[in-house]
Amino acid sequence: MDYPFEHESCFRQVFRTFVCVVLSLLLGLQVYSYFLDPQEALEGDFTDIKYMVMQLTRGLSEVNRKHESLQGEMERISEALPAVAAAAGRAKDALEPSRRSVRHPLDVYDYDRxxxxxxxxxxxxxxxxxxxxxxxxxxxxxxxxxxxxxxxxxxxxxxxxxxxxxxxxxxxxxxxxxxxxxxxxxxxxxxxxxxxxxxxxxxxxxxxxxxxxxxxxxxxxxxxxxxxxxxxxxxxxxxxxxxxxxxxxxxxxxxxxxxxxxxxxxxxxxxxxxxxxxxxxxxxxxxxxxxxxxxxxxxxxxxxxxxxx
Incomplete structure (x- = not known):
């Protein structure tokens, strides 16, 4: 069974790849503009790069937080599953007493009946x-x-x-x-x-x-x-x-x-x-x-x- 946090991990890898590609493009543009107009490049584009890097860092932090929350929920569900299964079994036996009598047709205590x-x-x-x-x-x-x-x-x-x-x-x-x-x-x-x-x-x-x-x-x-x-x-x-x-x-x-x-x-x-x-x-x-x-x-x-x- 595929769990949601596995899909989340794949998404993080894709997101990181996208960040690397964007940074590479921005760096390439910065180098290109530097050769055409070095003074303007130094004054304007480095500020934009710093802003985008900060936004990407915040996005990664939010993804990590959601991933940890989802993992905690899955652990709580896994711990509750045995108790739920036992309760379901007891409810099934209570609703189907005839099955118990068929399974044990010669019950010692009711034999004379x-x-x-x-x-x-x-x-x-x-x-x-x-x-x-x-x-x-x-x-x-x-x-x-x-x-x-x-x-x-x-x-x-x-x-x-x-x-x-x-x-x-x-x-x-x-x-x-x-x-x-x-x-x-x-x-x-x-x-x-x-x-x-x-x-x-x-x-x-x-x-x-x-x-x-x-x-x-x-x-x-x-x-x-x-x-x-x-x-x-x-x-x-x-x-x-x-x-x-x-x-x-x-x-x-x-x-x-x-x-x-x-x-x-x-x-x-x-x-x-x-x-x-x-x-x-x-x-x-x-x-x-x-x-x-x-x-x-x-x-x-x-x-x-x-x-x-």
């Missing part, structure tokens, strides 16, 4: 079974340990497992089970065509130890016809990235045309913790099947079974 969760306890879902999983609890007395073991054997459900279907993501608000393998069967709020699931864990920077080796790594989701179904539908095995976002979405690898009321989460490993594994939140996503659609699907299945017989 973007995708329906059919495993949410406050909507009617329940954890009904945890298999042979043993909950990791720091017991205050032997009596509390015995009571916990009895309840686990009779109910086959860890009392803290319901944490994985409740809102809340603060450090410690998780289901901790012993070792690196565990499972939880969740009764959804209805029959659902499962399309995907989300697994949540806290990020390392808010962990008290500064690391999240207790986060699950490899896990599997299954669809069950009934509790204890020996032939569940395998939706796929997935891996949680401990260096990724706190909430990670996984689309099912083997979809099913059938809806399920029960799903089972199986954790096979964690990121290195030798004592326990923590699961903070599990979400199940898909489409809820209405009663009419479910009865129609049941009739079609019965007809197909009759034809096969």
């Amino acid at each position: 973007q995708m329906a969760d059919y495993a949410l306890e406050t909507a009617g879902a329940r954890v009904v079974d945890t298999g042979e999983t043993l909950e990791h609890i720091v017991y205050e007395s032997p009596v509390s340990w015995v009571l916990h073991m009895i309840s686990s054997i009779l109910c086959r459900e860890c009392p803290g497992a319901s944490t994985i279907i409740r809102p809340g993501n603060l450090p410690g608000e998780c289901w901790a089970f012993r070792g690196s393998r565990g499972e939880a069967t969740i009764r959804l709020l209805g029959t659902v065509h499962v399309h995907g699931l989300s697994l949540e864990h806290i990020p390392a920077h808010i962990s008290a130890t500064g690391e999240i080796s207790s986060a699950p790594r490899l896990f599997q989701l299954e669809g069950l016809e009934f509790r204890g179904d020996p032939y569940p539908h395998d939706f796929g095995t997935f891996e949680y990235d401990k260096n990724g976002k706190p909430i990670q979405y996984y689309e099912v690898l083997q979809s099913s045309s059938k809806g399920f009321n029960l799903v089972r989460l199986k954790v096979y490993s964690n990121w290195g913790h030798t004592v326990y594994t923590c699961v903070y939140r599990v979400r199940v996503h898909g489409e809820l099947i209405s009663d009419q659609a479910r009865s129609t699907a049941q009739v079609n299945d019965d007809d197909l079974r009759i034809e096969n017989e």
